[in-house]
Amino acid sequence: MKRYGSLSAILYDEIVIIHFVIFTKGELREMPQPVIRKNTKAKTDDSSSLKGTLVSVFMVGLFLIATWVGVFYLFMDRF
Amino acid sequence: MKSNVMKMVDRRDGKLAMAHFYVAFIALAIGGLAGLLQTLVRSGKFVLPAGIGYYQILTVHGVVLGLVLTTFFIMGFQLAAVSKTAGTLTKRQRTIAWIGFWLMTIGTLMAATMILLNKASVLYTFYAPLQAHALYYIGLTLVIVGSWFDGAAIVIAYIAWRKANPGQPSPLLTFMSLVNTLLWIVATIGVAATVLLQLLPWSLGLVDRVDVLVSRTLFWYFGHPLVYFWLLPAYMAWYVVIPKVIGGKIFSDSLARMSFILFLLFSIPVGFHHQLTEPGIDPAWKFLQVILTFLVVIPSLMTAFSLFATFESYGRSKGAKGLFGWLKVLPWNDARFTVPFIGMLSFIPAGAGGMVNASHQLNQVIHNTIWVTGHFHLTLATAVILTFFGITYWLVPHLTGRTLTKAMNKLAIIQAVFWATGMTFMSGAMHAAGLLGAPRRSSFSEYGGAAQAAEWIPYQVAQAIGGSILFIGIILMVYIFINLAFFAPKGEEEFPVGEAADEAEKTPMVFENWKLWLGITVILILFAYTIPFIDMIENAPIGSKGYKLW
Amino acid sequence: MHIHKYEKIWLIFGLTTLLVFLSVLGVSAFYLGNQPPSCLATINPEKVDTTKPFNKPGLKKVEGKDWDYELVFVASAFNYNPGEIEVPKGAKVKVIATTKDVIHGFEVAGTNINMMLEPGFISEFETTFDKAGEFLIVCNEYCGAGHHMMTSKIKVVEA
Ligand SMILES: [Cu+2]
Ligand SMILES: [Cu+2]
Numbered sequence: 001m002k003r004y005g006s007l008s009a010i011l012y013d014e015i016v017i018i019h020f021v022i023f024t025k026g027e028l029r030e031m032p033q034p035v036i037r038k039n040t041k042a043k044t045d046d047s048s049s050l051k052g053t054l055v056s057v058f059m060v061g062l063f064l065i066a067t068w069v070g071v072f073y074l075f076m077d078r079f
Numbered sequence: 080m081k082s083n084v085m086k087m088v089d090r091r092d093g094k095l096a097m098a099h100f101y102v103a104f105i106a107l108a109i110g111g112l113a114g115l116l117q118t119l120v121r122s123g124k125f126v127l128p129a130g131i132g133y134y135q136i137l138t139v140h141g142v143v144l145g146l147v148l149t150t151f152f153i154m155g156f157q158l159a160a161v162s163k164t165a166g167t168l169t170k171r172q173r174t175i176a177w178i179g180f181w182l183m184t185i186g187t188l189m190a191a192t193m194i195l196l197n198k199a200s201v202l203y204t205f206y207a208p209l210q211a212h213a214l215y216y217i218g219l220t221l222v223i224v225g226s227w228f229d230g231a232a233i234v235i236a237y238i239a240w241r242k243a244n245p246g247q248p249s250p251l252l253t254f255m256s257l258v259n260t261l262l263w264i265v266a267t268i269g270v271a272a273t274v275l276l277q278l279l280p281w282s283l284g285l286v287d288r289v290d291v292l293v294s295r296t297l298f299w300y301f302g303h304p305l306v307y308f309w310l311l312p313a314y315m316a317w318y319v320v321i322p323k324v325i326g327g328k329i330f331s332d333s334l335a336r337m338s339f340i341l342f343l344l345f346s347i348p349v350g351f352h353h354q355l356t357e358p359g360i361d362p363a364w365k366f367l368q369v370i371l372t373f374l375v376v377i378p379s380l381m382t383a384f385s386l387f388a389t390f391e392s393y394g395r396s397k398g399a400k401g402l403f404g405w406l407k408v409l410p411w412n413d414a415r416f417t418v419p420f421i422g423m424l425s426f427i428p429a430g431a432g433g434m435v436n437a438s439h440q441l442n443q444v445i446h447n448t449i450w451v452t453g454h455f456h457l458t459l460a461t462a463v464i465l466t467f468f469g470i471t472y473w474l475v476p477h478l479t480g481r482t483l484t485k486a487m488n489k490l491a492i493i494q495a496v497f498w499a500t501g502m503t504f505m506s507g508a509m510h511a512a513g514l515l516g517a518p519r520r521s522s523f524s525e526y527g528g529a530a531q532a533a534e535w536i537p538y539q540v541a542q543a544i545g546g547s548i549l550f551i552g553i554i555l556m557v558y559i560f561i562n563l564a565f566f567a568p569k570g571e572e573e574f575p576v577g578e579a580a581d582e583a584e585k586t587p588m589v590f591e592n593w594k595l596w597l598g599i600t601v602i603l604i605l606f607a608y609t610i611p612f613i614d615m616i617e618n619a620p621i622g623s624k625g626y627k628l629w
Numbered sequence: 630m631h632i633h634k635y636e637k638i639w640l641i642f643g644l645t646t647l648l649v650f651l652s653v654l655g656v657s658a659f660y661l662g663n664q665p666p667s668c669l670a671t672i673n674p675e676k677v678d679t680t681k682p683f684n685k686p687g688l689k690k691v692e693g694k695d696w697d698y699e700l701v702f703v704a705s706a707f708n709y710n711p712g713e714i715e716v717p718k719g720a721k722v723k724v725i726a727t728t729k730d731v732i733h734g735f736e737v738a739g740t741n742i743n744m745m746l747e748p749g750f751i752s753e754f755e756t757t758f759d760k761a762g763e764f765l766i767v768c769n770e771y772c773g774a775g776h777h778m779m780t781s782k783i784k785v786v787e788a
């Protein structure tokens with residue numbers, strides 16, 4: 001998994017991680033889990049997780065990109 | 080480091096800080112009224128009475144809110160923060176700060192008088208060769224020099240703390256106040272230089288002509304870090320105060336310090352991004368400063384992460400589940416949290432707009448359009464000012480020995496809702512009209528019946544609606560301030576100072592190495608400015624005589 | 630100093646984005662010529678009326694240059710000369726402007742022509758007028774009591 005050689009590899013990893021965060025996490029929650037795991041590992045994992053933070057900052061990032069691209073388009077379109 | 084008993088700011092220091100706040104809130108009332116009048120005039124449905132000029136009240140608005148309110152509030156807040164976290168000021172430190180306060184106040188009165196006499200309708204950027212009365216420049220100089228005295232008190236208090244606590248990192252709020260003070264001192268050298276060496280002798284008639292481009296360059300050397308001087312106290316509250324208010328922890332002490340150091344390094348050598356469309360500066364140097372400007376985005380990205388992380392960690396510690404469950408457990412009924420939080424949110428579109436502004440040729444799309452006005456009404460007039468209001472709600476009663484009552488807390492949240500609504504209308508309409516080309520800093524005009532100008536008018540009406548809603552917000556705020564300063568019930572209000580989640584991890588001492596950081600700051604400034612500045616002087620055209628065209 | 634894994638991801642993403650933006654801007658500016666107006670030529674602001682090309686404001690066809698026309702404007706408080714001008718659509722034009730007194734703006738609304746006019750300096754911008762219509766020129770830098778009355782017009786007409 002460690003292929004931090006090129007830019008695209010880094011981007012790829014990020015996308016994989018975000019997808020993982022958004023999709024798998026949600027599903028895991030729906031699934032019934034063994035009682036023991038819920039009380040120990042799963043719970044401690046959850047209580048220190050920063051997944052919401054990661055998704056939030058990426059939403060901020062996407063907004064920044066959208067704004068910038070929008071004005072760039074305006075610049076290209078105008079004379 | 081664990082001295083977290085409820086320690087009150089010393090009463091004498093409290094008086095000092097409160098003196099600053101009185102001026103700040105008088106400025107808010109006056110400047111807010113001026114702002115309301117501007118939006119009304121520009122809607123085309125209202126004419127100013129008694130021969131008052133649009134550009135006169137525009138000057139009032141800019142000077143009183145952009146320079147006076149901010150500088151007074153920030154200095155008051157930082158003095159209180161240092162007194163709280165590094166210990167009560169010594170008599171000497173306090174005297175220095177009082178001298179600063181009175182210099183700033185006298186300077187403000189002088190500048191205000193000249194504006195009211197219509198001798199200084201040159202706006203708060205006072206671009207030569209428009210020439211104001213000399214007393215206007217002297218007044219502004221006194222404000223700057225006074226702020227240096229306030230700053231000196233903070234620097235001396237910091238040095239004393241370090242001497243008394245060798246080998247220890249300074250308290251976070253003191254550290255941050257110091258960074259912002261150093262940033263301010265380095266930045267104001269530019270504006271002091273143009274005012275004292277160029278504009279003042281010229282307005283007194285000692286010299287005939289002024290070099291316009293040099294003056295503008297010195298101004299903008301100051302003008303961008305000025306924005307960060309406003310922003311960093313808000314970041315102080317976001318990083319240190321808000322975690323405590325919600326009952327959580329500071330995400331990371333070290334990262335907070337690092338982002339402040341990055342602001343010190345990169346917020347100064349970037350003034351050209353305000354001069355992207357002007358002649359006389361080689362575009363390669365402009366681009367270099369654009370790159371440096373983009374670097375200053377990084378600490379804000381770090382801040383965004385830290386804040387979300389603080390909220391999420393707190394929420395999860397309270398048992399919140401799911402991706403966004405932590406949002407629900409935040410104390411939305413607490414104005415000390417909610418009001419600055421709205422400010423934080425506004426910083427997202429504010430930051431997006433800022434990146435556009437700084438993007439070299441993209442600047443042509445929005446330069447000096449009312450988009451820019453919309454932009455800094457999100458940064459300064461929402462993100463920063465709502466945070467300052469949020470600070471006021473606990474700091475003023477803390478200093479006056481009173482409490483924020485339930486009723487005032489509720490009113491404070493209502494105030495912020497008014498503010499957010501008004502600003503959405505006003506700033507939103509400004510951004511939109513700006514993209515269509517509507518200029519900033521302009522009175523109502525139909526531009527000879529041009530079709531394009533007619534398109535802008537509905538947006539200008541929306542700005543007036545937003546401005547009116549905002550003015551209600553100002554009235555509410557002034558009312559709350561007066562209540563907290565004079566009428567709220569006696570009691571003890573907490574000065575919330577958060578503790579770091581990673582307390583166990585030692586803060587690297589390198590952050591306190593000021594020779595290093597100031598050294599890099601100076602090197603970056605010299606790198607970004609020396610050659611273009613020499614070019615400017617060597618190739619300067621004949622200077623300009625003064626004009627009074629208002 | 631410990632940095633959380635997600636924060637690293639976020640910062641790498643942020644830095645990458647900034648780098649992409651800067652690369653796009655840089656290539657556009659330095660290779661495709663989309664630099665912001667940054668003319669380095671100076672002029673005596675008190676002798677604008679007698680200095681070429683400002684002695685004859687307006688549109689001029691030129692030969693042997695990278696552009697077909699020069700469009701010359703002189704700004705002063707509170708007007709532009711010429712107060713109205715026609716330009717044929719598709720013309721490659723170098724807009725050249727300066728001021729006789731204080732700082733003015735020169736913004737052709739709805740276009741990328743947006744530059745500061747500062748006493749002592751000439752401002753230039755090269756572009757192809759590829760859209761027909763009426764374009765309003767406004768002063769977008771405060772210059773005094775009549776600032777908002779300062780205006781001109783470019784009519785881009787089918788050639
Ligand atoms: Cu800036
Ligand atoms: Cu003008």
